Amino acid sequence: MKSRKITEKAVIITAAIGGVLILIMLIANTYWAYEQSIASTNQAVSAVSAFYLESMADRRAKTITNLINNNFDYMEKAVSVIDDEQIESQEELRAAIGRMKNLLSLSRFALVDEEDIVYTQYTTYTGRSRHPFLANKTLDGRMISTVFRYGSSKDLCLAIPIDIKIMGKQFKACFVQIDINDIVGLLAFDDQESTHFALYSENGGNISETELGQFIGTKNIFDATNGNVSEEEWNSFRDDFANGKKGTLTFTINDVVDTIFYEPVPDTGWELVVMIRESVIQDQFQEISKKSLTANRRQIIFILVVASLFSTLLFYMMRRIANDKLKEEKENSKVFKSMANTDSLTGVRNKHAYMETEAQLNSWIREGAVDKLALIVCDINGLKYVNDTQGHAAGDKLIKDACSLICNVFSHGSVYRTGGDEFVVLLSGKGYDTKDETIADFNRQVEENIKTNEPVVSIGYTTLQPNDEQVHDLFERADHMMYDRKKELKNMGAKTRES
Amino acid sequence: MSEKINNIFRKFLIVAFSIVIAGTSSGYSNDTEIKADDTEGVVDFVHSLDDYVPAKNRYNFYFTYKIVHPWWDAVALGMEDAQKKYLDKGIVITYEYMAPDAASYEDQTKRLLEAQKGDYDVIGVDVADEEKISPVLDEMVAAGNKVMTFSSSDAATDCKRIAYVGNTHNYQDGADLTEALCKKLGYKGKVGILVGSNGAPCHEDRAKGAKDTIAKYKNMEIVAVEYDQDSIDMAYNLAKQMLGDNPDIAGFVCCNMSNPVGTARAVTELGSSAVIVGMDHDQEALHYLKDGVIYCLGVQDCYSIGFDTLQVAVKIADGNLPGDLFPDKTDESTTIIYQEDAELMLEVLYGDVTQ
Numbered sequence: 014m015k016s017r018k019i020t021e022k023a024v025i026i027t028a029a030i031g032g033v034l035i036l037i038m039l040i041a042n043t044y045w046a047y048e049q050s051i052a053s054t055n056q057a058v059s060a061v062s063a064f065y066l067e068s069m070a071d072r073r074a075k076t077i078t079n080l081i082n083n084n085f086d087y088m089e090k091a092v093s094v095i096d097d098e099q100i101e102s103q104e105e106l107r108a109a110i111g112r113m114k115n116l117l118s119l120s121r122f123a124l125v126d127e128e129d130i131v132y133t134q135y136t137t138y139t140g141r142s143r144h145p146f147l148a149n150k151t152l153d154g155r156m157i158s159t160v161f162r163y164g165s166s167k168d169l170c171l172a173i174p175i176d177i178k179i180m181g182k183q184f185k186a187c188f189v190q191i192d193i194n195d196i197v198g199l200l201a202f203d204d205q206e207s208t209h210f211a212l213y214s215e216n217g218g219n220i221s222e223t224e225l226g227q228f229i230g231t232k233n234i235f236d237a238t239n240g241n242v243s244e245e246e247w248n249s250f251r252d253d254f255a256n257g258k259k260g261t262l263t264f265t266i267n268d269v270v271d272t273i274f275y276e277p278v279p280d281t282g283w284e285l286v287v288m289i290r291e292s293v294i295q296d297q298f299q300e301i302s303k304k305s306l307t308a309n310r311r312q313i314i315f316i317l318v319v320a321s322l323f324s325t326l327l328f329y330m331m332r333r334i335a336n337d338k339l340k341e342e343k344e345n346s347k348v349f350k351s352m353a354n355t356d357s358l359t360g361v362r363n364k365h366a367y368m369e370t371e372a373q374l375n376s377w378i379r380e381g382a383v384d385k386l387a388l389i390v391c392d393i394n395g396l397k398y399v400n401d402t403q404g405h406a407a408g409d410k411l412i413k414d415a416c417s418l419i420c421n422v423f424s425h426g427s428v429y430r431t432g433g434d435e436f437v438v439l440l441s442g443k444g445y446d447t448k449d450e451t452i453a454d455f456n457r458q459v460e461e462n463i464k465t466n467e468p469v470v471s472i473g474y475t476t477l478q479p480n481d482e483q484v485h486d487l488f489e490r491a492d493h494m495m496y497d498r499k500k501e502l503k504n505m506g507a508k509t510r511e512s
Numbered sequence: 513m514s515e516k517i518n519n520i521f522r523k524f525l526i527v528a529f530s531i532v533i534a535g536t537s538s539g540y541s542n543d544t545e546i547k548a549d550d551t552e553g554v555v556d557f558v559h560s561l562d563d564y565v566p567a568k569n570r571y572n573f574y575f576t577y578k579i580v581h582p583w584w585d586a587v588a589l590g591m592e593d594a595q596k597k598y599l600d601k602g603i604v605i606t607y608e609y610m611a612p613d614a615a616s617y618e619d620q621t622k623r624l625l626e627a628q629k630g631d632y633d634v635i636g637v638d639v640a641d642e643e644k645i646s647p648v649l650d651e652m653v654a655a656g657n658k659v660m661t662f663s664s665s666d667a668a669t670d671c672k673r674i675a676y677v678g679n680t681h682n683y684q685d686g687a688d689l690t691e692a693l694c695k696k697l698g699y700k701g702k703v704g705i706l707v708g709s710n711g712a713p714c715h716e717d718r719a720k721g722a723k724d725t726i727a728k729y730k731n732m733e734i735v736a737v738e739y740d741q742d743s744i745d746m747a748y749n750l751a752k753q754m755l756g757d758n759p760d761i762a763g764f765v766c767c768n769m770s771n772p773v774g775t776a777r778a779v780t781e782l783g784s785s786a787v788i789v790g791m792d793h794d795q796e797a798l799h800y801l802k803d804g805v806i807y808c809l810g811v812q813d814c815y816s817i818g819f820d821t822l823q824v825a826v827k828i829a830d831g832n833l834p835g836d837l838f839p840d841k842t843d844e845s846t847t848i849i850y851q852e853d854a855e856l857m858l859e860v861l862y863g864d865v866t867q
Contacts, residue, residue: 107606130610135595138609143585161862 032324036317043313047306054302066208066261066274070287073200073210077278077285080199084171084189085155087117092187095124096177103137106179110134121168121190124175127183144188146172152186157280159220160190167193167220169281197221210287212278215254225273226288228266234286241266250275254284356430358409359416367429367437371484374439378483385445386477388484389426389452390491391419391436392499394469395508415468422455436470437488448474456498460505469507471499559590559819561597564837567830573607574627575821577638577663578712579615579742583769583792583814584638586861587663590818598826605822615709615742617641621648628652633829636821637673638663641711646671658828662821664714664812666841674828677821677842682714685810685846686721686767689789692808692848693763696787700731701762704754704786706747706775707739708768715739718767718791726765735761740770747774755782766790769797772809776800795862802854811857812846820844 091113100106106124111134114122123133129147131140141147146156152174160168172188193212200210212221217235224230229237235254239247241264253260257277264271273288354366362370377383393415400408412434419436420428425444429437440448452474462469473494475487503509575591577584588609595605608627612619620640625648627635635657639645646668652659653672661667666676679685693703705722708715719737726732735758740747747770755761755778763786764779766772772790776797779786788806790797793814800806824838834840849857 104606135599135604135606136592136609137607138588139580139611141613142580142582143588 039313043309047302047309050302050305066272066287066289067259067276069208069210070259070274070276070285073287074276074278074285076199077196077281077283080191080196081157081169081171081280084119084191085173087119088122088171088173088187088189091117091119091122092124092173092175092177095179100179102180103132106132107134107137119189120192120195123188124179124184125186125188127185144170146170146188147186155280157282159214159282167222169193169196193221197223208287208289210285213254213275213284213286215257215282215284217251217254220283225286226271228269228271229288238262238264257282257284359413359430361416361420361428361430361436364429364431367431370427370429370439375483378477378481383441383477385441386487387440387445387448387474388476388487388491389423389438389440389472389474390488390495391415391438392471392495393434393436394471394499394502396434398508411468415470418458418462418468418470419455422451422458425451445476448476459502459507463502463505463507469502471495471502471507473498559593559597559816561594561601562823564823564827566598566603566826569603571603571605571607571633571826571829572631573605573634573636573822573825573829574630574632575607575609575636575638575662576620576623576627577609577611578620578640578665578709580611580613581742581769582794584609584611584663586793586814587818587821590815590820591822592818593815594819594822598822603826605826607822615640615712617644617711620645624648624652628655628657632657634658634660634825636660636662636825637667638678639665639667639713640709642666642668642713642716643711649673660821660825660828663814663817665712667713675824675834675838675840675842677824678817678844679714679812679846680841680843681846682717683721685791685812686718686765687725688721688846688848689718689791689808689810690722690725690765693765693787693789694725694729694732696807697732697762699729702733702735702758702760703763703765704735704751704758704761705737705765706750706767706771707737708742708771710739710741712768715767719765722765722767740768740774742768742770744770744774744777747771748777749774751775751778752782755779755784755786759784761786763787763789768792769794772797772800772806776805780805793857793861795858798854798858798861801849801851802858804851808848808850810846810848813844817844 094113095106095109098105098109100109110122110124110132113119114134121133123131125131125140125144125147129139129141131138131144144160146152146158152172154174156170156172158170158172160170168190170188170190172186175184175187177184196212209224209226210221211219211223211225211229211231211234213234214220217233219225219231219233222231225234235247235251238250242250242262246262250260250262252258253275259274259276261272261274263273271288273286275284275286277283278285354362354369356363374383374386378386393411396408396411399411412430415434416428416430416436419438423438423440423444425442425447426438426440429439431437440451444451452472455470455472459469459471461467473491473496475490475494477487481487577587591607591609595607598605610623612623617640620637621644624635624637624645635652637645637649637659639649639661642665649659649661649667650672653674659673661671661673661676661678663678664682666678666680667673690703703726705719707719710716723734723737726734736754738750738754740750747766751764751774754764761784764771764775766775766788767790769792772788772792773794773796775788775790778784779788780800788800789808789810790806791810791812793809793811797806797809801809820842824842827837832838
């Protein structure tokens, strides 16, 4: 598979797209989390409300039941005590009733004789029309009824049958009346206006006169809710009251959600209704959510700013690192290249460098781009002899001295060491123009060196001819000429390979 | 060089991470944080005792009234209110409040004679029959008993009872109700009159007021006057009988508490369109008023009658006579209410309009 080169631009675009995608995902995720949080909060509010209301109603209903049971027990004890006393007059009876009333903290405590005359601590009165439970000739057992007193006061009336004789009269019943307001006081609900309660008769009338929230108030609960819930729910609600069942009802008025929980108070025919305004809880939850959301926004913005700064700095630093590395590599490359093309002994270009230059020149020659080019082949005389007789160190010194001679004289040329004792000098430009003088100077210097036992270098030279196709053509001609010169110098006394 | 850059990069990473953690945490460190209606003109439930200082700290009274009936239960509640208020002042008042199941001057006479034998500071009477009971009261007074009358029926004007607390305008109540009926009927048509107990002053006075009013209009005629003896069932039967005898009866005047209830039942059952006017605040009658079966009712302030009766009784027990402390007749009000007032009255008097 053909791999494509990844450009810097591609990396930046990818990084930018990735960054934007991450940002969008981060915001979308936060928004989704917020929506989920609201939905979960609403569910939690409903669940908590229902649980809270049921628990609250249950406790209050039990409180009333306990109150009723206690009063029944107290009445039985009081009657027992009165029956044991030898009461001879109405005054004594009133006094006894008063003692029991105070001792047992009974509310309006009274005895009823078989003619329906009611005896209390301070009064004696005919009570048939006043106390509905006296409508029956006899009481079969414990009786609980609600008394709607003239003047809007309401009492819970608890009556038990009794069978005692006082002052020669047969007594048939005993009862207490508990003011509903006292019961309401016992229930002690919170005053934070988030929860409300009221006691209702089975037909929805408010008995306790406590306000069940702003909307229902003290109105008949059926009238108040009619039209605000479905007909099915409303009918079911009414049936529950009629049958003494518990349940919940949620309705929305003016965008305010109210939930009521109703629980029957055993034996009284009452329904205890507690209400919680879900919006109160929801508002609190939402306020918390909003604050949390605002905090999240701030965090996101803060993170984005930090991330942006961080990314910018990171990008800058990476770019710098990359540039430094690139620069370093270029330098290394240069060194390596220089090392590859330089002769370690003499410091001039080596044969590898010559071959690269040759290849380039061949190309230019083929293109006809070169017209002035001279090539000089140089060969050190007597190197083998020096190596053999004086050692390689002396040989190396000879090579370096010879190279210095070549470089000094052909200062406008390119000098290459192409072999052990061979050098090639390429002349172009000024070097080419002054070649004749330079070559003559070189040869003269060499001839003097024979006498002073300095390095002797044989050279052959040529220039680019129209028929030349490559550098090698020049090299061949120059090489022949160099051999001729070598012989000539030998005759002048120059050292040879052997001597 | 590259080592130096690596060090800077490492330091920057630590600082940046610390700042991010600090910034993220700082987000969490933020605070993640409801008639009194005008019923006073009809019934006054708010009373306080006057400035009179009783001479004793214990009193014992005896009260008897015409018949066991919710109307007098309302009077009893006013008495109880006064008794509690005296008790709060350290004055203990005990009393009997007794009545027969059926109105009877014989029964009342028997009760009064029996009460004479008791140790009562004052004996109060709601006169069942003015003619029969007034002499009994005179004898009791002559025997040294302190006797007063109360509620809706006073004794004869020459009776020696000490004082009276209650309705002093029964004639006018009957006249006012009947005037309302006549106006409603356009001052024409047949009218039936139901009265309570024979001889009961309040009932008789109202019936007289009704008769006199109707007599003013030539196109109006009284077809029957019947007594139900304060029995709803009897009132019902009498009304049915009147409607049977005179199907074109245009209206009824009911002079006591049981009359309008029985008459409304009969009118409803027979589908009559007769207009009913009547007395008092029976719960069933108020429902009929609410439903438009009864046109209007004259409601007496029973509560105040009871409260004031006890206050006057205390003063009488202390040997006071009518004058600056209390009048010979303490008048209590009667208010005529109509359909639009019914619901409120039901709520005020019985607490639950839907009961």
